[in-house]
Amino acid sequence: xxxxxxxxxxxxxxxxxxxxxxxxxxxxxxxxxxxxxxxxxxxxxxxxxxxxxxxxxxxxxxxxxxxxxxxxxxxxxxxxxxxxxxxxxxxxxxxxxxxxxxxxxxxxxxxxxxxxxxxxxxxxxxxxxxxxxxxxxxxxxxxxxxxxxxxxxxxxxxxxxxxxxxxxxxxxxxxxxxxxxxxxxxxxxxxxxxxxxxxxxxxxxxxxxxxxxxxxxxxxxxxxxxxxxxxxxxxxxxxxxxxxxxxxxxxxxxxxxxxxxxxxxxxxxxxxxxxxxxxxxxxxxxxxxxxxxxxx
Numbered sequence: 001x002x003x004x005x006x007x008x009x010x011x012x013x014x015x016x017x018x019x020x021x022x023x024x025x026x027x028x029x030x031x032x033x034x035x036x037x038x039x040x041x042x043x044x045x046x047x048x049x050x051x052x053x054x055x056x057x058x059x060x061x062x063x064x065x066x067x068x069x070x071x072x073x074x075x076x077x078x079x080x081x082x083x084x085x086x087x088x089x090x091x092x093x094x095x096x097x098x099x100x101x102x103x104x105x106x107x108x109x110x111x112x113x114x115x116x117x118x119x120x121x122x123x124x125x126x127x128x129x130x131x132x133x134x135x136x137x138x139x140x141x142x143x144x145x146x147x148x149x150x151x152x153x154x155x156x157x158x159x160x161x162x163x164x165x166x167x168x169x170x171x172x173x174x175x176x177x178x179x180x181x182x183x184x185x186x187x188x189x190x191x192x193x194x195x196x197x198x199x200x201x202x203x204x205x206x207x208x209x210x211x212x213x214x215x216x217x218x219x220x221x222x223x224x225x226x227x228x229x230x231x232x233x234x235x236x237x238x239x240x241x242x243x244x245x246x247x248x249x250x251x252x253x254x255x256x257x258x259x260x261x262x263x264x265x266x267x268x269x270x271x272x273x274x275x276x277x278x279x280x281x282x283x284x285x286x287x288x289x290x291x292x293x294x295x296x
Contacts, residue, residue, distance in 0.1 A: 001293050002295070018037055020033060053283075054296050057098045058099050060100065090134065097137075098233065105121045105142055122165070125172075139233065141199050175197075200221045222267055249275055251275060
């Protein structure tokens with residue numbers, strides 16, 4: 001098992017997600033910002049190596065406006081050597097890497113312009129992982145999207161559009177259950193039709209499910225991952241005390257996490273902690289997990 005956290009390291013004095021207002025866009029501004037973001041990304045990687053955190057979700061903002069029409073700068077070529085070196089370090093230390101486009105990347109949208117922008121956003125994310133030189137175990141994680149008054153038709157629309165995607169995107173794309181619209185069972189239905197792997201989110205499942213137990217779900221989602229896709233991916237959190245349903249906890253609930261690991265110990269998967277204090281909880285989770293499973 002590899003354990004990690006998403007996007008930001010709170011122990012460092014930098015962010016790999018620095019951006020700027022679109023009305024101040026210039027080639028010099030984007031060069032400077034991307035250079036700083038990549039510097040910070042490398043510092044995060046070094047921190048993670050020192051602390052045995054080998055699951056890394058890279059922020060979507062690593063290249064500001066990376067999928068926007070305004071970005072005509074050829075960042076792929078300009079930073080090719082830098083990206084290759086970062087990718088080599090990730091591979092040398094055996095990192096599991098993902099990216100997670102935001103809420104406006106909706107592949108099954110009924111609005112054609114939203115769908116087209118979503119397609120460009122997926123292309124940007126997969127391009128970034130490609131230019132790091134990572135294999136297909138590095139994934140781009142999305143939700144299924146909207147229901148638009150008819151879930152079954154919306155699922156079919158997702159499947160139809162997925163089949164038309166370039167292979168460069170299909171090889172990296174995975175879908176995740178959410179807490180509002182699409183349960184793990186819905187994602188498994190789509191997977192059965194398309195072959196797309198399913199990421200499991202335990203907090204989302206606790207809020208919206210079809211009555212399945214944790215072990216039943218782990219058994220089913222594990223079968224959607226082929227060897228070339230790497231181990232299944234799980235997003236873990238617990239409910240924030242006094243927060244709205246679905247709010248991530250501020251810090252790791254050790255008892256809840258211990259029970260989760262004990263209940264899933266027979267399954268092989270990689271884990272990203274969606275806990276608000278990020279690397280601090282990841283360190284605690286690693287200590288607990290070591291009691292039950294082998295960590296990479």
